[in-house]
Amino acid sequence: MTPVKFILRYTAVPLMAIIAVVLWASLHASVEIDARQYASLSEAYASFPVDLRRDIADAMKSGKLSKWDYSSLVRHSLDDGIVLDWPPEDKADVTRERARLVALVNADRL
Incomplete structure (x- = not known):
């Protein structure tokens, strides 16, 4: 496994998942109440x-x-x-x- 594949597989993908969840949670919390x-x-x-x-x-x-x-x-x-x-x-x-x-x-x- 090359270093680039290692970084993409074990670092970049989980980091992007964490960022996506944080963005979704912040957008969900900023919605107006009913x-x-x-x-x-x-x-x-x-x-x-x-x-x-x-x-x-x-x-x-x-x-x-x-x-x-x-x-x-x-x-x-x-x-x-x-x-x-x-x-x-x-x-x-x-x-x-x-x-x-x-x-x-x-x-x-x-």
Whole structure:
């Protein structure tokens, strides 16, 4: 086996697989959350402490919440003793639920 084949087989291919998995995971985590997740944040927003509200406002600066942002907000809410509950009815309109959360965040800033 030549050194080039050895490097390609035992180094380059596994390294490319690792890079592909990391890219897929980062793209998957940057996708916007769904309507039920926005609704759960909106419904519990009034019971959040000030620092968690500030974190939500910071995360909403781009106008949308990613799955990465949502998971950190859920962990923060659990640390504060607040459990988010998804609404019982089917929420399918992401735009409406996002606008509802944005309105709560904007009203809190005033």
